[in-house]
Amino acid sequence: LAIDAGSSSVRSYANYTVFKGKAALSMTPVLPTIRKVDISKVYKNGCVMVTFWPAIGQRKYDWQKKQAFALSPTEVGSLIALGPAESCEFFHDPSMKSSLEGQVKKTLSVSPLGNDNGYFLNLSVVNHVQKTNERFSVPVTKAEFTVIRTVLSYVLPHIMGWPQALRSEVPSKATNLQKHQ
């Protein structure tokens, strides 16, 4: 199934967006990529990108002020397993292993709204270079979190590259069967 032409434009359709009073939140999958560096290949795991952007009026949101957080497969597993009264928190440093390490700190926290009613998703971005501290908070209902959990469960094998590898694998015709054991 090809939805028209440009994959780049189509790509942006695979998301789930929730608009609330103070901010909007969007989740979109990012597939793993393979990059050729000279003669070797560099494999990069996929992720689920969570983007927050603030409300600037009645049903108006400013996409320019967005902040993103890339969930790793294990962080996706953490969200899928989250019980009704449980919380979780992830810390990312986008400049890790560079000279700016420790200058920007991103924190995504998920905490229950109470009474099995969904969760608050909060993103905080502290930037010591620019001396900024941005905070986003989006309440997500139980039904919305069920959508998130269902699509995260669906997409988890994809961001880990499993379906792609299973599809490209051609069954060996006769010869090299290893003994499974």
Added chain:
Amino acid sequence: LAIDAGSSSVRSYANYTVFKGKAALSMTPVLPTIRKVDISKVYKNGCVMVTFWPAIGQRKYDWQKKQAFALSPTEVGSLIALGPAESCEFFHDPSMKSSLEGQVKKTLSVSPLGNDNGYFLNLSVVNHVQKTNERFSVPVTKAEFTVIRTVLSYVLPHIMGWPQALRSEVPSKATNLQKHQ
């Protein structure tokens, strides 16, 4: 796998239908669509269409008198998450943002049959223009609701366009890898 030719005729096979004493109920997925308007594209989310039509005799049902209700992704999430003793209710106005806004009110409610035995699915359509008030009620067993929950979980990423986007996405060959973070 191509089941014969005409996609339009095949499309109607992807449903789940339950025939009960007073009415029948059918669920069918509707994929998202992209429409070209001049030079831009208008993306329209998919849905799961729930159709009710009344019994008019022993095992006879009148399709002409059908009424439909389009479940959004979040409403689908609500049904998937529904606990054994829980209820939910959705309100739609098919004429929203038109001059007829408020003239027709559709309500889909789901309430437990009791003793973990399934649910009543009720649709009410109140039409102030035609002065009609139609009501449908279909009891759905636990096994039937498990089929509904299973196919809704399966189809939810599809009506949101995720598999289509994941399939059309070609891994970038070398260049523009953004830093995930």
Added chain:
Amino acid sequence: LAIDAGSSSVRSYANYTVFKGKAALSMTPVLPTIRKVDISKVYKNGCVMVTFWPAIGQRKYDWQKKQAFALSPTEVGSLIALGPAESCEFFHDPSMKSSLEGQVKKTLSVSPLGNDNGYFLNLSVVNHVQKTNERFSVPVTKAEFTVIRTVLSYVLPHIMGWPQALRSEVPSKATNLQKHQ
């Protein structure tokens, strides 16, 4: 992915088989089919075929004496939803709506082994014409039933024709967009 040539031979590989002391049990999916009758088409729902065949010695089983039971989508839903201490029972008449109606009665029953340890799957086939009464009983562990539940959840949309219809559906290019509501 094409596993060699003949679909008929490959088809038989998609099963899950459990060999126990008195009998063996196998589950295999059957996709829906479309048959042309003159100018119209007859659609036939898929099923999951459960086949039992008896042991006739140490690790020897007689496939000639097999008996099969075709699970409908709703019966598959019933197995998926089965709680640890719950039972279920299905009755089929393979000659329904023929002159032999009522002559053969097939009963598949599933009852817990106790202590959350799996289930007994029992098939009884009473044939009033041949005056035979065959019984098969296969104990299935919790791990084996989890395999059954997982593949039944996977295959349920397929035997209902949903993936096939979703794949053959081409998004409408511009024109006939109905208002979802």
Added chain:
Amino acid sequence: LAIDAGSSSVRSYANYTVFKGKAALSMTPVLPTIRKVDISKVYKNGCVMVTFWPAIGQRKYDWQKKQAFALSPTEVGSLIALGPAESCEFFHDPSMKSSLEGQVKKTLSVSPLGNDNGYFLNLSVVNHVQKTNERFSVPVTKAEFTVIRTVLSYVLPHIMGWPQALRSEVPSKATNLQKHQ
């Protein structure tokens, strides 16, 4: 979706790896294969290969000293069904039905870390010929085990050959429709 060329290199990307203090652990699916032996075909079920290899320093691991354990579909079912406080244990003899039977004994055990916090995955390989006894132990968090459970549920039908058979199956055009029952 074709991730570049060589399926063998791509294949190795479909895994989930956990690096911990004393050892690393990796899971990767192996599809079923068909081998031609003279005029007949030998079908071999797939598995999920679990590989352990030891740490030999700070964040350094020795792949040469790896040991692998091939999970059968039913063992995969056992892991998927594992409750928060439950344990399971599998025994394999890689030389079964050969002259070396009983000389090597592999044991994979999974036991809870306590307080719903994940599991210990332990592999022991006792080799009576080489008089060696290797042990690996990897603690897996709840989030990591949720990733494992999610991809095992996804991949289980694949290692059993179900999607491949469903895809290669062409609906019969008119003729041989058996009566499902």
